[in-house]
Amino acid sequence: MTTVKRKRMPRAEREQQMIAVAEQVFTERGYATASMDEIAELVGVSKPMLYEYFRSKEGLLLACIRQSRAALREVTEQATAGAESAEDALRLGLQAFFVFIRERREAWSLLRHEMALIGTPASDEIEETRRQQTDLITSLMSGHFDSEDTLRAEASAEFVVGACERLAIWCERFPEVTPEIATGYAMDLLWTGLSQRAI
Amino acid sequence: MTTVKRKRMPRAEREQQMIAVAEQVFTERGYATASMDEIAELVGVSKPMLYEYFRSKEGLLLACIRQSRAALREVTEQATAGAESAEDALRLGLQAFFVFIRERREAWSLLRHEMALIGTPASDEIEETRRQQTDLITSLMSGHFDSEDTLRAEASAEFVVGACERLAIWCERFPEVTPEIATGYAMDLLWTGLSQRAI
DNA sequence: CAGTCCATCTTACTCGGAGTAGGTTACCGT
DNA sequence: ACGGTAACCTACTCCGAGTAAGATGGACTG
Numbered sequence: 139m140t141t142v143k144r145k146r147m148p149r150a151e152r153e154q155q156m157i158a159v160a161e162q163v164f165t166e167r168g169y170a171t172a173s174m175d176e177i178a179e180l181v182g183v184s185k186p187m188l189y190e191y192f193r194s195k196e197g198l199l200l201a202c203i204r205q206s207r208a209a210l211r212e213v214t215e216q217a218t219a220g221a222e223s224a225e226d227a228l229r230l231g232l233q234a235f236f237v238f239i240r241e242r243r244e245a246w247s248l249l250r251h252e253m254a255l256i257g258t259p260a261s262d263e264i265e266e267t268r269r270q271q272t273d274l275i276t277s278l279m280s281g282h283f284d285s286e287d288t289l290r291a292e293a294s295a296e297f298v299v300g301a302c303e304r305l306a307i308w309c310e311r312f313p314e315v316t317p318e319i320a321t322g323y324a325m326d327l328l329w330t331g332l333s334q335r336a337i
Numbered sequence: 338m339t340t341v342k343r344k345r346m347p348r349a350e351r352e353q354q355m356i357a358v359a360e361q362v363f364t365e366r367g368y369a370t371a372s373m374d375e376i377a378e379l380v381g382v383s384k385p386m387l388y389e390y391f392r393s394k395e396g397l398l399l400a401c402i403r404q405s406r407a408a409l410r411e412v413t414e415q416a417t418a419g420a421e422s423a424e425d426a427l428r429l430g431l432q433a434f435f436v437f438i439r440e441r442r443e444a445w446s447l448l449r450h451e452m453a454l455i456g457t458p459a460s461d462e463i464e465e466t467r468r469q470q471t472d473l474i475t476s477l478m479s480g481h482f483d484s485e486d487t488l489r490a491e492a493s494a495e496f497v498v499g500a501c502e503r504l505a506i507w508c509e510r511f512p513e514v515t516p517e518i519a520t521g522y523a524m525d526l527l528w529t530g531l532s533q534r535a536i
Numbered sequence: 537c538a539g540t541c542c543a544t545c546t547t548a549c550t551c552g553g554a555g556t557a558g559g560t561t562a563c564c565g566t
Numbered sequence: 567a568c569g570g571t572a573a574c575c576t577a578c579t580c581c582g583a584g585t586a587a588g589a590t591g592g593a594c595t596g
Contacts, residue, residue, distance in 0.1 A: 146544055146591065170369065173582060184546050189584065268503075289514065293522045296507040297500045304467075304499020305492060315488065323492045331530030345562060345573055372553060383575050388555065 153191055153201075156181050161202045165247045169199060206245035207267045213238050214274060225329060231274070232302065232324050236317035239306045246306070271299050298328060352390055352400075355380050360401045364446045368398060405444035406466045412437050413473060424528060430473070431501065431523050435516035438505045445505070470498050497527060 147155075159180045163172045174195055178185040192198040217234030221227035239246040272295040302324055309315045346354075358379050362371045373394055377384040391397040416433030420426035438445040471494040501523055508514045 149543080152544085174584085175582070183544095185583090186547095186585075187545065190544085195583065289511070290522060293504060293507060293514075293519075294526060296503050297523070297526050300503020300506075301496045301500035303503070304495050307499075308492060308495040312488065315492075320492075323489060324496070327493060327496050327530070328526075329530045331526070331528045348572075351573085373555085374553070382573095384554090385556075385576095386574065389573085394554065 149191070152181075152183070152187070156183075156188060156191065156198070157201050157205060160198050161205075161244050164199060164202060165244045169195075174198075202245075203267065206242070207270060209242065209245060210235075210238055210267070211270055211274075214271070218274070225325075228275075228298075228328065229321060229325055233317060233321045235302060236306065236309070236320045236324075239309075240317055243310075268299055268303075272296055275299065301327070348390070351380075351382070351386070355382075355387060355390065355397070356400050356404055359397050360404075360443050363398060363401060364443045373397075401444075402466065405441070406469060408441065408444060409434075409437055409466070410469055410473075413470070417473070424524075427474075427497075427527065428520060428524055432516060432520045434501060435505065435508070435519045435523075438508075439516055442509075467498055467502075471495055474498065500526070 156177070160172075160177050163177050163180065166172075167176075174185055174188055177198070178188055181188075188198060192201055214231050214234045218227045218231045221230050272292070275295040275298055276291060305320060305324060309320050355376070359371075359376050362376050362379065365371075366375075373384055373387055376397070377387055380387075387397060391400055413430050413433045416429045417426045420429050471491070474494040474497055475490060504519060504523060508519050
């Protein structure tokens with residue numbers, strides 16, 4: 139767009155630029171509808187360069203997902219590092235998550251939407267992101283919960299991740315629901331359950 | 338495959354057959370990898386017939402999703418019809434859901450995996466399925482909960498749907514987790530919350 | 537500063553699958 | 567028996583993923 143002079147640049151830098159553009163395009167058009175030609179054009183480079191660096195369209199998507207995942211991990215681990223109790227850890231982690239998805243809508247959109255591609259490397263990659271989160275939750279909880287029933291513990295972690303993922307998507311429709319409010323909803327439900335609110 | 342004599346058949350019947358085959362193929366190969374030629378061949382009919390009846394590849398996917406959704410709705414509505422309390426309704430609904438996804442793996446797989454296609458009709462269709470479930474939950478709960486805070490009520494419903502969706506996917510990896518056990522996990526977490534299990 | 541080397545980059549293709557134009561045939565009602 | 571139409575087919579176009587083979591800028595060497 140703005141770049142009139144397409145200069146050569148070192149591989150690492152070009153890769154980052156490509157990922158940034160791809161993240162944008164995939165999010166806007168959707169993976170299926172996005173074309174490699176368009177991404178190449180926006181980067182200001184020819185299509186074979188994309189293939190040189192990422193092997194395939196899906197490879198490019200993978201790179202985007204991996205980057206988002208790393209960012210999410212960074213954020214949630216930092217946030218929960220100093221927690222004392224399970225309740226505290228949960229709250230801090232939830233808060234970090236809901237802030238992340240608000241601040242980095244594009245990254246989140248990728249993780250959220252591009253889940254088709256069953257049987258392809260990309261679906262594994264998305265699942266890996268969730269596994270990262272469930273592992274984190276499981277380990278956070280392990281010190282604070284009766285952990286006899288490991289199956290139940292795993293189920294709980296999955297449950298939490300699914301619930302929050304869905305809640306996050308819902309939040310997008312309501313700008314007035316701040317990360318703080320979302321965290322509050324999630325904590326209430328997770329911690330005290332629905333019974334508290336039954337008449 | 339087995340059909341040696343490809344006979345003509347009325348539209349409605351052919352449509353059903355096509356949907357059945359498509360559901361299978363989409364599930365096995367994934368939407369992106371599946372080809373209309375292959376589906377047509379398996380049905381024992383030529384490709385333009387698929388387009389005549391479903392307009393596009395995505396239209397065919399839509400038909401599959403709609404059918405699954407109708408089945409899911411049928412099952413959950415039936416199950417919760419006679420519930421007395423909120424707790425009861427929740428339990429019966431969850432049970433019906435977990436039984437459904439076990440018995441109809443293919444249908445469920447479609448709803449579960451084919452979520453790419455952001456901005457396309459199919460993504461709306463998937464969301465519509467979730468909305469169906471959240472609406473059901475909301476209406477089930479409306480009589481039993483303090484409904485001043487509608488935003489919170491909606492959030493709760495989304496939360497429940499997301500949690501159960503994720504839990505259902507997790508269950509696939511553990512055949513020993515029966516629908517009954519899954520329902521138990523979900524009820525415990527939803528109703529009494531995590532605090533009950535904290536040390 | 538001329539020459540060499542190679543990472544970066546390009547043009548110009550192939551190939552497979554979505555979607556379509558236009559014609560053909562079995563079946564049903566009269 | 568004989569239209570009429572719903573069901574069906576052959577034979578294409580077109581678009582986008584992926585690739586083969588070659589061109590070029592610029593860093594480093596003598």
